[in-house]
Amino acid sequence: MSELLDPRNDFLFKRIFGSEENRDVLLAFLNTTFIEAGKPPLTEIILLNPYTEKDTPRDKQSILDIRGKTADGELINVEMQLFNKYDTEKRTMFYWSKLYSGQLQEGQSYKVLKKCVTINILNYSLLPNDQYHNVFHLREDRSGIPLIEDMELHFLELPKLDNHAVPVKSGGLVNWLLFLKGVDKSNWEVLMMNEPVLKKAMDTLEFLSQDAEARRLYEDRQKYLHDEASMIEGALAEGERKKAVQMAAELLSLGVDISIIAKASGLSESKIEALKKHN
Template sequence: MAELLDPRNDFLFKRIFGSEENRDVLLAFLNRTFAEAGKPPLTEIILLNPYTDKDTPRDKQSILDIRARTAEGELINVEMQLFNKYDTEKRTMFYWSKLYSGQLQEGQSYKLLKKCVTINILNYSFLPNDQYHSVFHLREERSGIPLIDDIELHFLEQPKLDDRAVPVEHGGLVNWLLFLKGTHKFNWEVLTMNEPVLKKAMTTLEFLSQDAEARRLYEDRQKFLHDEASMIEGALAEGEARGEARGVLQGEQKKALEVALKLLALGVDISIIAEASGLSEAEIIALKKQG
C-alpha cells in the first residue's frame, strides 16, 4: 500500500475538504471549530469555489483556499498554511478585507455586508500563547464591548497541539487536527469513534495516496511550497546579514568620529588624526568646521 500523503499540503487539503462530494466533511470540521468558540452549529454550507481540475499546482500563484457561504449568508474562508510566509496577521487581514468588501457591487448599501470568518490552519507557531486555537473579534479595549460582529479570525496552530495529545473520546476539534497533523493510522479508529465523518476524510486521503495522478500533482505542489519557503528564508537571512554588516559599519564609523573629535580637542595634527581614526583629512577638516 502506498505511503499516505500529507493532508496539510494545501492542494490535498482542498481535495479532501473543499470538494462537493465532501461538503459534509467540511461542515463537520467547521462545526467542531465553531463549537470551541461557543458558536451554534451550522446546518448547511454552500461551496463558493469547490475543487475542480483547474485547481492544480501548475498555477504557481494560486491560493488553494476554501470559501463557503452559510444559510444565513455569512462567508467563511479556510486556508491551510504549511510554511510560514511571515506577516501572517497582515496577510490574514488583507484576505479577510477582500472577502468582506467583495460582497458589494457598485452602488449597493453597506447594510448588505455579511459577517466574514477566516480560519487559518498553521503548521507553525504564530501567536505568543500556548493555546492551539485562538479567536479574534473587534472589541473595545477596556470594556470588551463589540464594535461589530462582522469580523472573526481563527488561528489553529498545529505545533501547539502536544505530540502526546490523545484522541478525544467524546469527539472534538483536537481529533480533526490530529488527523491533519499526521497521527499514526493505529489512532484512526479512536479518532473516528465519535467523529464518524472524519472516516470519510481518511478514506479520501487513502484513495488520493494511491492515485498516481494525485500523487504527481501533490509532489508538484509540495516542491513549489518547499522552494517558496526556501526563497523566503534565504531572503530573510540575506536581509539580516546586510543589517548586521550595516550595523558593524555604522558602529565603526561612530567610533572613528569619536576618536577624531577627541584628538581635535587635544589639538593633534590633522594628518595624525587621519592616521589614527581612519577618516580622510577632508572629513576631519569638515568635522573641525562643524565643531
C-alpha cells in the same frame, strides 16, 4: 499500499475538504471549530469555489483556499498554510478585507454586507500563548463591548497540539487537527469512533494516496511550497545579513573594538576587518 500523503499540503487539503462530494466533511470540521469557540453549529455550507481539475499545482501562484457561504449568507474562508510566509497577521487582514468588501456591488447599501469568518490552519506557531485555537473579534479595549460582529478570525496552530498526542475521547476539534497533523494511523480507529465523519476524510486521503495522478500533482505542489519557503527564508537571511553589516559599519565609525563588534553583530572578525579596509 502507498505511503499516506500529507493532508497539510494545501492541494490535498482542498481535495479532502473543498470538494462537493466532501461538503459534509467540511461542515463537520467547521462545526467542531465553531462549537469549541462557543458558537452555534451551522446547518449547511455552500461551496463558493469547490475543487475542480483547474485547481492543480500547475498554476503555482494559486491560493488553494476554501470559500463557503452559510444558510444566513455569512462567508467563511479556510486556508491551510504549510510554511510560514511571514506577515501572517497582515496577510490575514488583507484577505479578510477582500472577502468582506467583495460582497458589495456598485450602488448597494452597506447593510447588505454579511459577516466574514477567516480560519487559518497553521503548520507553525504564530501567537505568543499555548492555545492551539485562538479567535479574534473587534472589541472595545476596556469594556469589551463589540463594535460589530462582522469580523471573526480563527488561528489553529498545529505545533501547539503536542500536549494532545492521542485522540480526545470526548471528540471535538483536537481530533480533526490530529488527523491533519498526521497522527499515527494506529489511532485512526479511535478518531473515527469520536468523530464519525472523519472516516470519510480518511478514506479520501487513502484513495488519493494510491492515485498516481493525485500523487504526482501533490509532489508538484509540495516542491513548489518547499521552494517558496526556501526563497522566503533566504530573503530574510539576506535582510538580517545587511542589517548586521550596517551595524558593524556604524560601530566601526565610532571606533568600537573589532572583537566587540563581532559579538554584537554576529559577523566574523575577518569580515569586519575587510569591511574596515573597504570603508
